[in-house]
Structures are given as structure tokens and as C-alpha cells.
Amino acid sequence: MKEMNWFTYIKAATERLVAIRGISPSEEENLVASKILELLYEDGIEALYTASGFDPIANDPYGRKNVYAFLRGQRAETLILLGHFDTVDTADYGDLESLSLDPGALALHIDELLAPGTRLEGERSNWLFGRGAGDMKSGVAVNIALMRHLAERSRSEALPFSVLLIATADEENESAGVLQAVHFLTRWREERQLHYLGVLNTDYASALYPGDPHRYIYAGTVGKLLPSFLCIGRESHVGAPFGGLDANLLAAELIRDFSMNDALSDSGKGQTTVPPVTLHSTDLKQQYDVQLPFAAYFYLNVLTLTSSPAELLQRLRERSELILEQLLRRVEDTERRWRRATGLPDEVEARKGCVLSYAELYADVVAQLGEESVHEELEQTWQKLPVRLDKRERSLQLVRRLWSLSRRRGPAVVIYYAPPYYPHVPESEGLLAEAVRAVVEAHPEQHLIQREFFPLLSDISYLQLDANMDIAALTANMPVWQDAEEEPSRPGAYSLPLSLIQQLQLPVFNWGVHGRGAHQRDEAVQMPYSFEVLPQLLAEVFQALEERLR
CATH class of the missing domain: 3.30.70.360 (Alpha-Beta Plaits)
Known part of the structure; x- marks a missing residue:
């Protein structure tokens, strides 16, 4: 199997994704989706995927679509790699807005990007700036690299279990992408007789205080x-x-x-x-x-x-x-x-x-x-x-x-x-939780800490819903609410596939890149950990799952 140079590949893929404007909600998100599929297919590995392509978001006024790639393993157990590829607007860059999608050019203007008194962790050269660099095109690039690594492995041996990558649109607006993914995952599980182990989302996490040496993993979300x-x-x-x-x-x-x-x-x-x-x-x-x-x-x-x-x-x-x-x-x-x-x-x-x-x-x-x-x-x-x-x-x-x-x-x-509503998701036990803990315990040198609730809004809110959660007060007091099963869908209505989310009930983890300044002009991703250490740790989670499924 060809050895993956994590850092070189993920840095290049991140820069290529950042270069494409994909502000949510807009039709231009599809440009990023197309680039993701192109990256997954490069070097002639398209045929290695069991299935791959676009999954259009139903009734979307912008015609947006998610991206997926599936590798069938020896078992029905399936790990899901998740990430979103849309971004917020770039107007906050002010005079530097024309450079907001060019990490190389922004590297020459770091003093202008940072607020007075701001101190970066480590060397400035370790940081890659640009809209979406942290939130979260770099995380999508990590997933692409992992998927390509596994596809190459499948040339010589069947994978021990299945892996499904989903890259979603619209996380920054109303999460239309992941809500479409809920339907996709439900259908995919039934059609292909899969058993989902859980979700690894690679959205960015950041330091919790100045000088914080830790890297955080979250087993749920606010x-x-x-x-x-x-x-x-x-x-x-x-x-x-x-x-x-x-x-x-x-x-x-x-x-x-x-x-x-x-x-x-x-x-x-x-x-x-x-x-x-x-x-x-x-x-x-x-x-x-x-x-x-x-x-x-x-x-x-x-x-x-x-x-x-x-x-x-x-x-x-x-x-x-x-x-x-x-x-x-x-x-x-x-x-x-x-x-x-x-x-x-x-x-x-x-x-x-x-x-x-x-x-x-x-x-x-x-x-x-x-x-x-x-x-x-x-x-x-x-x-x-x-x-x-x-x-x-x-x-x-x-x-x-x-x-x-x-x-x-x-x-x-x-x-x-008023919309949107994001359910909070508590920690879940299972094989994925065991595998993540095993990798954390094996790497004390990385100062990894697992906490329960990811402190920022995330698509993983829509992959699990407590069956005891009473949302009657929400639906009765939301003027634009429409039950997901009600037809036809009314223009401007808001609905969530609550019954499908409860059926999926997926264990979720956010173990993502290390970044800073999301939704601000100094948005950046720390490259040594994010582009080299993180993908190797996630590959070890894969290995730990393999051991537990033997």
C-alpha cells in the first residue's frame, strides 16, 4: 500500500478547498462539493470506492448537494466520517477580503489579521489562515486523506469493517445538509444492511484558555x-x-x-x-x-x-x-x-x-x-x-x-x-467510545482530554435524540413548524426528521483539527497537530476498532 504523507497531502487539499468560495446558503457551495469529489477520485482511485457521488438536498432552493464515498468492508459494522464544507461570509476581512481565500497571501498579513495583543500558540509559520481554514475545510481534508488511505489499503486486502464519508453543505445556516444526511443514512443502512458504529466529526476545536496545551475530544455536543x-x-x-x-x-x-x-x-x-x-x-x-x-x-x-x-x-x-x-x-x-x-x-x-x-x-x-x-x-x-x-x-x-x-x-x-433548533447530545458508550479512549490513553504526550459536550453548534446535534426529550413545547410554540411527514412541504416551513434521528441514535465524537478565530478574520488552523498528528490518531482509532471487532 502506498504510504500517505499526511501533512503534505492535507495542507495541499485544505488550500485547494479554501480557495473556493462556498458561503452558506448559496449555490456556490456546490463548487466546493465538486472539488471534494475530485480530491477523493484523484490518481485514478475512483473505482476503489464501493459507491460514491453526490446526494442532492431534497427541495433545496439553492440546489445544493452532499458528497459521499463508501468502502464496503468484511463486516456490516460501519464507521462514519463527517464534516461540513460551507463557510460564513468574508466581509469581516475588510481591506483584506480579496485575500480571504488565499492562505499564502494572508501569511504576509498576519499582523493585520490579529487583534492587538493577540499571541499565537507556537510559531506563526505553523498556522494556516483563511476563511474555512479552521471551520472546517481542513477537517474535511483530513477525512478525504483518511478515506484515500483506506481506499489504497483496500487494493490488497478487504477492510475489516465498512467506512462511509459524508461531507455536508449548509452547517453554518440551518444544517440542511446533515438533515439530508439523516435520510441518506437511514436509507443506506436499510438497503445495505449496515450497523453504524458511530460518527467521527472533524470540526475544529480550540484552546480553552491562554497557554492551554491540551487538544480536546468531545463525546457529545451542546x-x-x-x-x-x-x-x-x-x-x-x-x-x-x-x-x-x-x-x-x-x-x-x-x-x-x-x-x-x-x-x-x-x-x-x-x-x-x-x-x-x-x-x-x-x-x-x-x-x-x-x-x-x-x-x-x-x-x-x-x-x-x-x-x-x-x-x-x-x-x-x-x-x-x-x-x-x-x-x-x-x-x-x-x-x-x-x-x-x-x-x-x-x-x-x-x-x-x-x-x-x-x-x-x-x-x-x-x-x-x-x-x-x-x-x-x-x-x-x-x-x-x-x-x-x-x-x-x-x-x-x-x-x-x-x-x-x-x-x-x-x-x-x-x-x-424560531428556527433553528439543535438538540443537545450526551455521551454514548459503545465500541467507538472504547476505541477513542484507548487511543487517548496511548498518547499522553499529546495532552489529549475528552469532554462530554462540544461547546459550539455542530451537525452532530442531528444524529442522536433522547427518546425521553419532550419537544411538544417547541413545536407548539414555533409558528413555522411543520411535521416532517406532512405533505406537501410549505415554502418557508421548518421541520426536523425527529423520528429518523431517534432511529439512528448514533454515538458521536468531535475529534477535529486544532484551530482558532472561527467566523473572524484571524481564522486559522494549527498545521503540525491538525495535518500530521490528528490523522495518525484517527487512523489508530480505526485500528482499535479493528481489534475490538475480531
């Missing part, structure tokens, strides 16, 4: 919910502000309490998520006038390790009720002081407000108008919206329409969920 808040104030002229309520003020008070509040961090197995942050906030005025903004909204990024959608919703509702109550009392006190200062009687009418979930608001409107009427009204609103409208915006418009049908008046807060 989840994510996107609670959203429609804040209803009350209209009034700015010259008479006490006659209404500024919806921006209400939203600001909620954001002040929620954003960067570690009391809302989720904890489990010795790990704690970062606090929530807002990803978007705005009032809903479309033009200048002197009317108080009476509607605003924002959505909140919340990472989870153990909390269910119902638990988070209840926690946010309780805090929202308290914040709304405190705000209204504060406005009353302010009005009293103002009235005294202007010589007016200080008698003030008590203000009242309410906090509702979307499901509660829906039930209230149905009780007034009937289910059929409410369905028709929301369907008309849905159909009037552009097909490619952002799902967060579509959700907002549906909630606003439902609020208008309720004939309620503010102040109020309506809490609902």
Missing part, C-alpha cells in the same frame, strides 16, 4: 434554542409618552436581564454553557414619525446541555413577567414625579400587562374565532410572504398577525420559538 420575543407597547404621541409605552423600552429591559446573564447558562457533567446573547433586535417602525414605537422584537441565542424547550420557556416566562411588572411600576413612579413637578395631581392609573406563549395566544384566538378561521388567516399571511424570506422574519409576521386577531392591547410580551 444544543441550541432560539426563543423570540414580540414586545407590545402602546401607541401614543411622543409629547404624551405616559399615555402609551415605548416597546423599545420593554425590549431593552428584557434584553438587559437576559443577555450575558450567567443565571441563564445551562450546566451539566462539569460543563457550563456561555450565557445567552441577542442575535437580533429591532422595533417594527418602517418610517420616521412622532408616534411611540409600539412593537419591537428580538431573539436570543440560548445553548443547552440538559434543559428542555419546556423548561427554558417556563424560565423565560417567569423572568419576563417580573421584568414587565417592574417596568410598569417604574413608569408609574416616573409619571407621579413628573406630575408633581408640573403641578398636576399625582394620581396615576395602575398599569397592567401580560406575558403569553405563542401556544397560549393561539388557543385564546381560537376560542374567539374558531380553529378554521384562525388557520385561514395565518395561511393567507404565510402565502403573502416571499418564499425565501428568512424564517425568523416569517415567524415574526405570523405572530404579529395572530396578535392582531386577538384584539388584545399591550403592554404584553409574546414568547415563541
Whole structure:
């Protein structure tokens, strides 16, 4: 078997992939997919794969496709190598944007890329910069190298078990690629009578603190919910502000309490998520006038390790009720002081407000108008919206329409969920877990540490779902939710193949490249570990599995 020079091959493959613009979501992701298949096939080894090619993403508005390559071994047991090939935009590079896909050129501008005071681990020459260098075209290059290595081995001997590579589109947007892969894996397992050992995802991991010498492996991943808040104030002229309520003020008070509040961090197995942050906030005025903004909204990024959608919703509702109550009392006190200062009687009418979930608001409107009427009204609103409208915006418009049908008046807060939803995935036991532990224990010199939850959002969220996870609070409070089995698929709807994910129930590991600065202009991958040590360690995982299957 021809010996693989890991470093040389993976560096070259990474540079070739980085050179292709593949921002998600867009048609250009297909250019990267084609290059991946070309790399898998180079040097005439296409015929060595049992099967390979593209798997189109069903009903995708951009016509995107995943890439797969399969090597049939002596046994039905199958190891899955996973990675995504899309990236975020390059506008953050500023004046250097024209070089953002050229690692060689960026190497001459490292001082401009790095924030003042930033220190790189080790020698600068050990780092390869560029959009996608860390997140995660280098990880895909590692998988390609491993797959080519195994294909070459299959020339002289049958592999002891099967291996399936899947490279997915769209991880950075709504994970359409891995959701397509869920269908592919389910079908592939049935058609080819496979037994999946688990998934090795090679997305980047980074140091947890300055000077951290460790390289991290994760046996699960964090989840994510996107609670959203429609804040209803009350209209009034700015010259008479006490006659209404500024919806921006209400939203600001909620954001002040929620954003960067570690009391809302989720904890489990010795790990704690970062606090929530807002990803978007705005009032809903479309033009200048002197009317108080009476509607605003924002959505909140919340990472989870153990909390269910119902638990988070209840926690946010309780805090929202308290914040709304405190705000209204504060406005009353302010009005009293103002009235005294202007010589007016200080008698003030008590203000009242309410906090509702979307499901509660829906039930209230149905009780007034009937289910059929409410369905028709929301369907008309849905159909009037552009097909490619952002799902967060579509959700907002549906909630606003439902609020208008309720004939309620503010102040109020309506809490609902918007896409996407990422289930958190805990650690799983099995042969793959045993093999990974064996390799970690065999290499103390590499300072490897295994933790349970990968701290960043990842496609592996969609490969396992606890059968006891109650997501009814999610689906009932997500205006654009559509059951995966429901036909036809509505434009702009959001669905997840939950039953298929539970059927797969795959053990997942993220053991990827060592990188830094993902989604920032100083994104980079550390080459000595990522291009040489990592692929050898993963090849040893393969060997450890082989030993356990004898």
C-alpha cells in the first residue's frame, strides 16, 4: 500500500478547498462539493470506492448537494466520517477580503489579521489562515486523506469493517445538509444492511484558555434554542409618552436581564454553557414619525446541555413577567414625579400587562374565532410572504398577525420559538467510545482530554435524540413548524426528521483539527497537530476498532 504523507497531502487539499468560495446558503457551495469529489477520485482511485457521488438536498432552493464515498468492508459494522464544507461570509476581512481565500497571501498579513495583543500558540509559520481554514475545510481534508488511505489499503486486502464519508453543505445556516444526511443514512443502512458504529466529526476545536496545551475530544455536543420575543407597547404621541409605552423600552429591559446573564447558562457533567446573547433586535417602525414605537422584537441565542424547550420557556416566562411588572411600576413612579413637578395631581392609573406563549395566544384566538378561521388567516399571511424570506422574519409576521386577531392591547410580551433548533447530545458508550479512549490513553504526550459536550453548534446535534426529550413545547410554540411527514412541504416551513434521528441514535465524537478565530478574520488552523498528528490518531482509532471487532 502506498504510504500517505499526511501533512503534505492535507495542507495541499485544505488550500485547494479554501480557495473556493462556498458561503452558506448559496449555490456556490456546490463548487466546493465538486472539488471534494475530485480530491477523493484523484490518481485514478475512483473505482476503489464501493459507491460514491453526490446526494442532492431534497427541495433545496439553492440546489445544493452532499458528497459521499463508501468502502464496503468484511463486516456490516460501519464507521462514519463527517464534516461540513460551507463557510460564513468574508466581509469581516475588510481591506483584506480579496485575500480571504488565499492562505499564502494572508501569511504576509498576519499582523493585520490579529487583534492587538493577540499571541499565537507556537510559531506563526505553523498556522494556516483563511476563511474555512479552521471551520472546517481542513477537517474535511483530513477525512478525504483518511478515506484515500483506506481506499489504497483496500487494493490488497478487504477492510475489516465498512467506512462511509459524508461531507455536508449548509452547517453554518440551518444544517440542511446533515438533515439530508439523516435520510441518506437511514436509507443506506436499510438497503445495505449496515450497523453504524458511530460518527467521527472533524470540526475544529480550540484552546480553552491562554497557554492551554491540551487538544480536546468531545463525546457529545451542546444544543441550541432560539426563543423570540414580540414586545407590545402602546401607541401614543411622543409629547404624551405616559399615555402609551415605548416597546423599545420593554425590549431593552428584557434584553438587559437576559443577555450575558450567567443565571441563564445551562450546566451539566462539569460543563457550563456561555450565557445567552441577542442575535437580533429591532422595533417594527418602517418610517420616521412622532408616534411611540409600539412593537419591537428580538431573539436570543440560548445553548443547552440538559434543559428542555419546556423548561427554558417556563424560565423565560417567569423572568419576563417580573421584568414587565417592574417596568410598569417604574413608569408609574416616573409619571407621579413628573406630575408633581408640573403641578398636576399625582394620581396615576395602575398599569397592567401580560406575558403569553405563542401556544397560549393561539388557543385564546381560537376560542374567539374558531380553529378554521384562525388557520385561514395565518395561511393567507404565510402565502403573502416571499418564499425565501428568512424564517425568523416569517415567524415574526405570523405572530404579529395572530396578535392582531386577538384584539388584545399591550403592554404584553409574546414568547415563541424560531428556527433553528439543535438538540443537545450526551455521551454514548459503545465500541467507538472504547476505541477513542484507548487511543487517548496511548498518547499522553499529546495532552489529549475528552469532554462530554462540544461547546459550539455542530451537525452532530442531528444524529442522536433522547427518546425521553419532550419537544411538544417547541413545536407548539414555533409558528413555522411543520411535521416532517406532512405533505406537501410549505415554502418557508421548518421541520426536523425527529423520528429518523431517534432511529439512528448514533454515538458521536468531535475529534477535529486544532484551530482558532472561527467566523473572524484571524481564522486559522494549527498545521503540525491538525495535518500530521490528528490523522495518525484517527487512523489508530480505526485500528482499535479493528481489534475490538475480531
